[in-house]
Structures are given as C-alpha cells and as structure tokens.
Amino acid sequence: MPKYIWLLAIATTISVTGGSFLWPLNTIYMHNELGRSLAFAGFILMFNQGANIVGNLVGGVLFDKFSAYKTILLGTLLSASSSIFLAFNHDIISYSICLLLIGLGSGITWPVMFAMAGSVWPEGGRRAFNAIYVAQNLGVALGATIGGYVASISFDYIFIANAALFIVFTFIVFFAFKGMDEERNRHMHTNVIEQSGKIKDKSTFTALIILSVGFFVTWFAYSQWQSTIASYTQDIGIPLEQYSSLWAINGFLIVLGQPLLKLFTDRITSPRKHIYVGAVIFLGSYLIAMYAEAFTMFAVAMVILTIAEMLIWPAIPTLANELAPQGRAGFYQGFINSVAAAGRMLGPFLGGLVVDYFNIQVLFYGLIVMLLIPFFTTKLYDRGIKPEQALKKEA
Numbered sequence: 166m167p168k169y170i171w172l173l174a175i176a177t178t179i180s181v182t183g184g185s186f187l188w189p190l191n192t193i194y195m196h197n198e199l200g201r202s203l204a205f206a207g208f209i210l211m212f213n214q215g216a217n218i219v220g221n222l223v224g225g226v227l228f229d230k231f232s233a234y235k236t237i238l239l240g241t242l243l244s245a246s247s248s249i250f251l252a253f254n255h256d257i258i259s260y261s262i263c264l265l266l267i268g269l270g271s272g273i274t275w276p277v278m279f280a281m282a283g284s285v286w287p288e289g290g291r292r293a294f295n296a297i298y299v300a301q302n303l304g305v306a307l308g309a310t311i312g313g314y315v316a317s318i319s320f321d322y323i324f325i326a327n328a329a330l331f332i333v334f335t336f337i338v339f340f341a342f343k344g345m346d347e348e349r350n351r352h353m354h355t356n357v358i359e360q361s362g363k364i365k366d367k368s369t370f371t372a373l374i375i376l377s378v379g380f381f382v383t384w385f386a387y388s389q390w391q392s393t394i395a396s397y398t399q400d401i402g403i404p405l406e407q408y409s410s411l412w413a414i415n416g417f418l419i420v421l422g423q424p425l426l427k428l429f430t431d432r433i434t435s436p437r438k439h440i441y442v443g444a445v446i447f448l449g450s451y452l453i454a455m456y457a458e459a460f461t462m463f464a465v466a467m468v469i470l471t472i473a474e475m476l477i478w479p480a481i482p483t484l485a486n487e488l489a490p491q492g493r494a495g496f497y498q499g500f501i502n503s504v505a506a507a508g509r510m511l512g513p514f515l516g517g518l519v520v521d522y523f524n525i526q527v528l529f530y531g532l533i534v535m536l537l538i539p540f541f542t543t544k545l546y547d548r549g550i551k552p553e554q555a556l557k558k559e560a
Contacts, residue, residue: 166296169285169345173278174300176337180241181301183248183330184271185308185412186323190316191264192392192513193399193408198320199257203396207517209261210392213268214510218503220272225499228277229492234345240273241338245331252328255320272506276499281345283486283494291436294486295479299420306416313409368550369488373497375546376488377504379440379539380481383447384508385515386532387474390467392513393520393528394454398463407460411467418471426475436480437543443476444539451536455529477539488547 166174191213195206220240227236247266251259282293289296315322390411398408430439450470457463482501489497519528 166289166292167286170282170289170293170296172337172341173282174296176334176341177278177297177300178304178307179330179337180274180334181304182308183304183327183334184267185305185416186312186315186327186330188391190312190320190323190405190409192395193405194320195257195260196396197399199260201257202521203393203517204514204521207392207512207514209264211510211514212261213264214506216265216268217272217506218510220269220274221276221499221503221506222272222496223499224273225276225280225495225497225502227273228280228495228499232346233277233281234342237274237277237342237345238338240270240277241331241335242270243267243273244270245328245335248324248328248331252324255324268506272502275502276495279482279498279502280495283482283498291430291479291483294482295423298479299423302416302419304416306413306420309409309412309416313406313413316409317404317406369490372547372550373485373488373500375542376481376484377501379444379542379546380501381504381508382535382538383444383477384505385512386447386451386508386536387470388509388512389516389528389532390470391509393516393525397520397525398460401458403460403463411463414464414467415471418468419475422472422475429476436483439476439480440539440543443473443480444536444543446470446473446476447539448533448536449473451529451532455526455533484546 191210192203192206195201195209196203224236224240227239244267247263247270251263251267254263278297279294282289282297286293311326312323315326395408399405433439433442446469450466450473453462453469454466457466482498485497485501486494516528519531
C-alpha cells in the first residue's frame with residue numbers, strides 16, 4: 166500500500182481507539198449513571214449524529230474545493246478540544262454539548278480520510294477503503310477491550326483516555342499530513358476543474374441516493390447494538406465488561422478475518438454481490454439476537470453481524486467512489502458518510518421510543534422487515550445511469 170494509506174490507517178486506528186472508549190458506553194452512561202431514559206439518551210445521540218451529518222457534508226465539500234490537510238486539521242482540533250473539556254466536565258449539559266461538537270469534528274474528518282484513500286490509491290479499488298475500514302475496527306477492538314474494564318472502575322478514566330488519544334491523533338495530523346494536498350493532486354489524472362459545488366450528472370447522484378437508502382437501513386439496525394441492545398444486555402444481567410467485549414470481538418474479528426475475507430473477495434469481486442451476501446448474513450444476526458438471553462448467544466450474533474459488515478461497509482464507499490464525477494469524490498464520500506450518520510442518529514432515538522412504549526421484541530421484528538430493503542436498493546440503484554456512464558456489470 167502507498168505511504169499515505171499507511172499513515173491514514175495508523176491515524177484512524179488511534180482516533181477510533183480513543184472514541185471507542187466512549188461511544189459504546191454513551192447510552193449506558195446516560196441511562197444507568199445519569200438516570201436518563203432510553204429515549205432521552207437516544208435524543209442526545211441523535212443530535213450527535215445530526216452534527217456528524219453536517220460535518221460530513223462540510224468536510225466533503227472542503228476536501229473538493231479547499232484543502233484536504235486544513236480540512237482534516239479543522240475537524241481534529243474541534244474533536245480534540247471538546248474531548249479535553251469533556252474529561253473535566255461530564256454533567257448532562259456538558260456531556261450533551263461535547264457530544265454534539267465531537268460529532269461535528271469527526272464528521273468533518275472522515276470524508277477526508279475516505280476521499281484521500283480513493284484519491285492516492287485509485288488502482289486499489291475496494292482495498293483502499295478496506296484499509297481504512299480495518300483500521301477503524303482495530304481501533305474499536307482496542308478501545309472496547311480496554312474501555313469496559315476501565316469503566317467498571319470509573320467512568321472518569323474513560324473520558325481522560327478518550328481525550329489523551331485525540332491529542333495524539335491531532336499531533337499525527339499536524340506533523341504527518343502536511344503534504345496531503347500535494348499527494349492528492351499528484352495522484353489525480355487531472356486537477357479539479359469544476360469547483361461550483363453542483364452535481365454535473367444528476368443520474369449518478371440519483372444512483373447515489375438510491376444506494377444510500379439501503380446503507381441507511383443497515384446503519385439504523387446496526388446502531389441498536391450501541392443503544393437499545395446495549396441497555397437490554399444490562400437489564401438481563403450481563404456485566405458491563407462482557408458487553409464491551411462484544412465490541413472487542415467485533416474489532417478483532419474484522420482485523421484477523423481479513424485473509425479469509427480476501428479469499429472471498431478475490432473470487433467474487435463485485436461490490437454489489439458483497440452487499441447481497443452481507444445483507445443475508447445481517448438478517449441472521451438479528452434473528453439470533455432476538456432470542457438471546459445469555460452472553461454466549463449475543464457473542465454468536467455479534468460474530469455473524471461482523472461478517473456481514475465486513476462485506477457491506479467497504480463496498481458502499483467503493484461504489485460511491487465509482488459513481489463520483491471528476492472532482493466530486495469528497496462530496497460523494499461526505500454524502501455516503503452522512504447517510505451512515507443519519508442511521509446512527511435516528512436509530513437510537515426511534516429504537517429507544519419503540520422499546521420504551523412497547524418492548525425489545527417489537528423492535529427486533531421491525532428491524533428484520535427493514536433489512537429486506539437493501540436487497541432492492543442494491544439491485545436498482547444504477548438502473549437510471551446512461552449506458553456510457555454505467556458501472557461494469559457483474560457476470
């Protein structure tokens with residue numbers, strides 16, 4: 166892999182490790198420590214992801230129009246300063262405001278990460294996006310492994326660790342990414358000509374929207390593991406450190422499972438088929454979780470969920486990159502990341518409402534029905550693209 170892919174991957178791992186001390190425990194902290202309802206916790210997380218959506222769109226546009234380096238530095242400084250403040254002030258008001266600002270800063274950062282990966286290694290295809298995805302999940306595994314045990318001692322240490330790693334991430338960005346803009350331009354076939362911010366081809370943007378509907382559904386369902394399912398595991402007596410270990414399983418399986426994944430993707434190269442297979446496996450994980458009453462069954466469901474996301478998560482940015490007109494890679498990656506954030510935004514809030522007014526089983530039935538939608542959106546998303554613009558059809 167090119168040098169900048171390695172740098173992006175290392176920085177991603179450090180950033181996500183810091184974030185993973187906190188985000189799996191957000192709902193548990195607000196519900197169990199601060200005494201707020203699940204719906205309230207979901208409402209705060211909704212604002213966090215709403216800010217993330219705004220950040221993704223802003224970050225994508227700034228990448229295309231302005232500077233990759235200055236854009237990622239802006240997002241990093243915003244997240245780091247908010248994390249430092251949160252380390253010393255985590256009452257509900259401070260907590261809510263800092264989560265919003267962290268969401269905004271992270272939103273600005275991630276489209277640059279993905280767009281840079283596609284820009285500096287265009288011949289890498291799925292591999293470029295998979296490198297960032299694997300780095301994210303290595304961070305999830307490390308953060309979740311340590312975070313649950315740290316939180317069982319004191320939540321104060323969680324906030325301190327989160328802030329410390331954001332500071333390290335900021336230094337890496339400041340000193341290692343200064344040549345990012347030159348590297349991006351060097352790898353582009355032509356420099357960006359169109360800077361108007363307008364979508365040049367409406368058919369590709371329509372295809373992106375259709376593709377995004379299925380992506381939204383999968384993230385809506387996935388977010389329940391960090392909110393309603395997280396709280397449900399506590400209600401049925403599963404210890405906090407065991408719940409956190411589910412995310413360690415998730416992260417380490419993604420990293421260690423790459424050789425087996427490569428065997429599959431080398432034989433079936435179509436990102437569209439990866440989504441089909443992943444969606445089927447996704448359904449299976451929720452069927453198991455619906456009847457789980459012990460940690461072992463939740464662990465099995467998490468393993469199955471992880472296999473599904475390993476196929477789906479890198480495939481969507483890959484297709485978005487293929488759809489993007491020249492000079493719009495940042496916007497398309499920002500858009501697709503904002504859709505994922507929208508799923509994470511509405512998932513905890515609406516899922517919390519369902520559980521508060523009905524029960525967790527009703528939520529599971531609803532999720533299983535919703536998870537049929539990605540099959541249709543993946544099948545239909547590029548039907549409206551002109552023949553000369555269409556992606557290569559799968560065999």
